[in-house]
Amino acid sequence: NAGVTQTPKFRVLKTGQSMTLLCAQDMNHEYMYWYRQDPGMGLRLIHYSVGEGTTAKGEVPDGYNVSRLKKQNFLLGLESAAPSQTSVYFCASSYSRGKNIQYFGAGTRLSVL
Amino acid sequence: AQKITQTQPGMFVQEKEAVTLDCTYDTSDPSYGLFWYKQPSSGEMIFLIYQGSYDQQNATEGRYSLNFQKARKSANLVISASQLGDSAMYFCAMTLNQAGTALIFGKGTTLSVSS
Numbered sequence: 001n002a003g004v005t006q007t008p009k010f011r012v013l014k015t016g017q018s019m020t021l022l023c024a025q026d027m028n029h030e031y032m033y034w035y036r037q038d039p040g041m042g043l044r045l046i047h048y049s050v051g052e053g054t055t056a057k058g059e060v061p062d063g064y065n066v067s068r069l070k071k072q073n074f075l076l077g078l079e080s081a082a083p084s085q086t087s088v089y090f091c092a093s094s095y096s097r098g099k100n101i102q103y104f105g106a107g108t109r110l111s112v113l
Numbered sequence: 114a115q116k117i118t119q120t121q122p123g124m125f126v127q128e129k130e131a132v133t134l135d136c137t138y139d140t141s142d143p144s145y146g147l148f149w150y151k152q153p154s155s156g157e158m159i160f161l162i163y164q165g166s167y168d169q170q171n172a173t174e175g176r177y178s179l180n181f182q183k184a185r186k187s188a189n190l191v192i193s194a195s196q197l198g199d200s201a202m203y204f205c206a207m208t209l210n211q212a213g214t215a216l217i218f219g220k221g222t223t224l225s226v227s228s
Binding site for chain 2: 033035040041042043044045048058059088090092099100101102103104105106107109
């Protein structure tokens with residue numbers, strides 16, 4: 001029962017480097033989300049997708065890009081990492097109907113030096 | 114806009130006791146869902162319980178129940194018979210019942226269970 005899988009689990013970047021975080025879900029969910037969690041705060045939405053080939057901005061989209069080329073995958077990219085992007089990143093997915101219960105991956109801990 | 118408020122930064126309880134974690138919410142939309150998630154020290158976010166705005170009865174999932182008071186806009190989580198493994202951060206969250214809407218989270222409450 002994999003559910004939502006995030007890779008990598010940990011990463012350290014230098015300022016200005018780029019990277020891509022991968023999220024994969026095996027529950028055939030239509031909707032996928034990327035959140036970030038900073039100390040002392042709940043999660044905040046970065047970007048989300050309501051289906052293959054579609055993405056939309058969330059609350060804190062600046063500095064990030066996303067792509068959803070396949071239904072099961074949702075990629076989060078940092079083109080030029082900044083120290084302010086040091087955070088824990090969570091991916092989630094949900095069905096398009098019903099209770100909109102979002103199931104989360106284990107998170108990616110990113111440090112930008 | 115929607116907002117979730119959790120006013121208890123930390124709560125302490127002894128094993129086998131019940132504990133209530135407070136959550137109030139704000140929205141002008143009549144159709145919404147309320148959630149509680151658990152985040153243990155390992156970091157993952159675990160879904161615990163859901164309450165729909167039109168549900169007449171309070172939701173229950175095992176030892177978890179959600180005390181839903183719509184007029185007061187509160188959605189408190191009650192954990193009965195606390196266990197050491199319940200020590201974690203707990204987040205209240207809400208979402209509108211619209212396609213693809215995000216969860217809005219509170220800042221969380223840290224629960225510590227002692228023996």
